[in-house]
Amino acid sequence: DSGVTQTPKHLITATGQRVTLRCSPRSGDLSVYWYQQSLDQGLQFLIHYYNGEERAKGNILERFSAQQFPDLHSELNLSSLELGDSALYFCASSGGPINTEAFFGQGTRLTVV
Amino acid sequence: AQSVTQLDSQVPVFEEAPVELRCNYSSSVSVYLFWYVQYPNQGLQLLLKYLSGSTLVKGINGFEAEFNKSQTSFHLRKPSVHISDTAEYFCAVTWKTSYDKVIFGPGTSLSVIP
Numbered sequence: 099d100s101g102v103t104q105t106p107k108h109l110i111t112a113t114g115q116r117v118t119l120r121c122s123p124r125s126g127d128l129s130v131y132w133y134q135q136s137l138d139q140g141l142q143f144l145i146h147y148y149n150g151e152e153r154a155k156g157n158i159l160e161r162f163s164a165q166q167f168p169d170l171h172s173e174l175n176l177s178s179l180e181l182g183d184s185a186l187y188f189c190a191s192s193g194g195p196i197n198t199e200a201f202f203g204q205g206t207r208l209t210v211v
Numbered sequence: 212a213q214s215v216t217q218l219d220s221q222v223p224v225f226e227e228a229p230v231e232l233r234c235n236y237s238s239s240v241s242v243y244l245f246w247y248v249q250y251p252n253q254g255l256q257l258l259l260k261y262l263s264g265s266t267l268v269k270g271i272n273g274f275e276a277e278f279n280k281s282q283t284s285f286h287l288r289k290p291s292v293h294i295s296d297t298a299e300y301f302c303a304v305t306w307k308t309s310y311d312k313v314i315f316g317p318g319t320s321l322s323v324i325p
Binding site: 102131140141142143146156196198199201203204 | 243247253254255256257260262301305312313314315316317318
């Protein structure tokens with residue numbers, strides 16, 4: 099158990115819909131990272147938050163957004179969903195602003211039908 | 212552009228044989244290097260990391276990796292594999308010019324044959 103909790107584990111939704119994925123980092127960790135894992139794209143970095151502030155953006159679509167709340171949990175919002183958004187979405191956390199050791203959650207498997 | 216290459220997408224190996232999984236990255240600028248393992252239907256688990264110091268790094272489950280700056284490589288090795296090592300292995304790199312992003316390689320699927 100990494101200490102990082104992601105909910106829900108599975109999500110099935112229709113095209114055009116909006117979903118929210120939730121991540122609770124390890125106790126004491128201030129950084130949260132979001133990744134998308136798909137068969138054709140591999141593991142893609144989406145976005146990094148540190149102590150409530152956005153630190154870096156990767157290959158995140160404009161339809162996607164994230165935030166980190168004062169209690170340090172984070173949410174990834176995916177809107178206007180397309181079939182190609184079906185993937186595993188991972189959250190990872192680390193203690194400080196620099197990623198020297200990230201702990202991953204079990205992931206949320208999103209299926210868009 | 213920064214990139215991480217894992218040339219072998221699949222590596223079959225017999226139980227108790229040695230294995231090497233290869234990882235190369237695109238630039239010799241200072242880096243942090245990582246190997247992660249992903250078992251089926253699970254998240255990624257850190258096997259080992261290189262931040263500085265000795266170029267030979269030992270990790271969990273008997274794995275080790277060697278940082279070679281001139282060849283921009285960070286190959287993962289284990290002298291004797293077990294069935295339980297069957298999993299997907301990912302090499303990841305953080306460039307010190309861009310601390311906030313960890314770039315992952317495409318992964319190598321290790322299959323241990325009894």
